Amino acid sequence: MKKEIVKTVKESDMKIIGEDLARQATPGMVLALIGDLGAGKTTLTQHIARGLGITQPITSPTFTLINEYREGRIPLYHFDVYRLERSEELENLGYEDYFYGDGLCVVEWADKVLDYLPPEAKILKITYGDTPEERRYQWLS
Numbered sequence: 536m537k538k539e540i541v542k543t544v545k546e547s548d549m550k551i552i553g554e555d556l557a558r559q560a561t562p563g564m565v566l567a568l569i570g571d572l573g574a575g576k577t578t579l580t581q582h583i584a585r586g587l588g589i590t591q592p593i594t595s596p597t598f599t600l601i602n603e604y605r606e607g608r609i610p611l612y613h614f615d616v617y618r619l620e621r622s623e624e625l626e627n628l629g630y631e632d633y634f635y636g637d638g639l640c641v642v643e644w645a646d647k648v649l650d651y652l653p654p655e656a657k658i659l660k661i662t663y664g665d666t667p668e669e670r671r672y673q674w675l676s
C-alpha cells in the first residue's frame with residue numbers, strides 16, 4: 536500500500552480499490568477508515584466484501600458497532616464506531632479477538648479508536664473531491 540493521494544472520479548474506482556484490498560487481505564489485517572459522513576467508508580467496505588466473495592448485503596453496523604461476515608475467503612469484521620461513547624465499550628466487545636484474529640477488520644470512524652489499533656494497521660483517509668462524484672484517498676500508514 537502506497538502513501539500517496541489517489542483521485543477517484545467515479546465510484547467504479549472505489550470498486551477496483553476495494554477488490555484490490557480484498558485480494559491483499561490476510562487474517563489479522565486491520566483497515567482503519569477515516570472520513571466524514573458520506574465520504575464512502577461503507578461503500579468501500581461493500582466492495583471489499585464482494586472481493587472476498589461475500590454476497591450478503593453489507594450495512595453499516597451503526598447500532599451494533601460490529602457486523603461479522605463469514606461467507607468469504609476470510610472472515611470480514613466490519614466495525615462502525617461512530618456511536619462509541621467510551622473506549623470501554625470497545626474493550627467489552629473483545630476487540631482484540633477481532634484485531635488480532637482470523638479475519639479482515641474494517642473500522643469506520645477509526646479516528647475515534649486510534650489508540651486501540653494494532654501498530655501495523657493500515658489507515659486510509661477518504662475526503663471529498665472537487666465534484667460530488669470525486670473522492671481522494673490517502674494512506675496515512
Ligand SMILES: Nc1ncnc2c1ncn2[C@@H]1O[C@H](COP(=O)(O)OP(=O)(O)OP(=O)(O)O)[C@@H](O)[C@H]1O
Nearest residue numbers: 545546549571572573574575576577578668669670
Ligand atoms: N467516488 C465515490 N466513492 C465513494 N462513494 C461515492 C463516490 N461518489 C459518490 N459516492 C456516494 O457517496 C456515498 C457514500 O456513502 P457511504 O455510506 O459509503 O459513506 P460513509 O463514509 O460510510 O458515511 P457514514 O459516515 O455515514 O458511515 C454513497 O451514496 C456513494 O454512492
Ligand SMILES: [Mg+2]
Nearest residue numbers: 576577595643
Ligand atoms: Mg458508513
